[in-house]
Amino acid sequence: MATEVSQLIGIKTNIGGYFFDAFLKLDHSSKLKITEHPVEEGANIADHAYVEPQSLTIEIGMSDACTGLVDGQFEQKYTRSVSAFDTLKTLQEQRIPLKVHTRLKTYENMLIETITVPDDYMTLYGLRATIGLREIIVAKTNTVTMPNRTSSAPQKTGETQKGTVQPISGTNTKSSSAENKSTLAKGYSLLRGG
8 A cells, every 4th residue: 555755755764755665774974074274272163164065875775576655656667676766867867956854864955976776686676776965055145235325525546656767877878789689699690600
């Protein structure tokens, strides 16, 4: 007997509302990124560390011999295991954030990062898949419109005093054309016999 999805969504482990036959293993991962630079004594440590996006690795199992927990799920292809694999691939390709409910935590905004599926004689009539999910951190921003204020006395820019350029006294300002030649030009002239 199949059950309504809305009755199961908050109590049974699922990925985006899809209920697989077995959830064999779930690995929850939460990591805090801590600065490697020295921190000044007395500084707020929270400014030097942040929580990275959470990740979740789920190993699922599907059997072609079972009936589904929910009517209509995994019936698109010729077997339930192929339908489940196709559903996972579609969810990954659509890149739509998923809600994942587990016994320990409900994750919001998760994307399927990896799908690993062995296909051998052991999985001929079923599916065993490892799904790697990663959280997308969503930030909310606000746009504020500031009133256009005009000053009663607009600022004026002054002129820059440039001064005058004068030659340095005691130096010869005129030089011969031979002194003005570069070393490369002098070398070229010597090679040409000039």
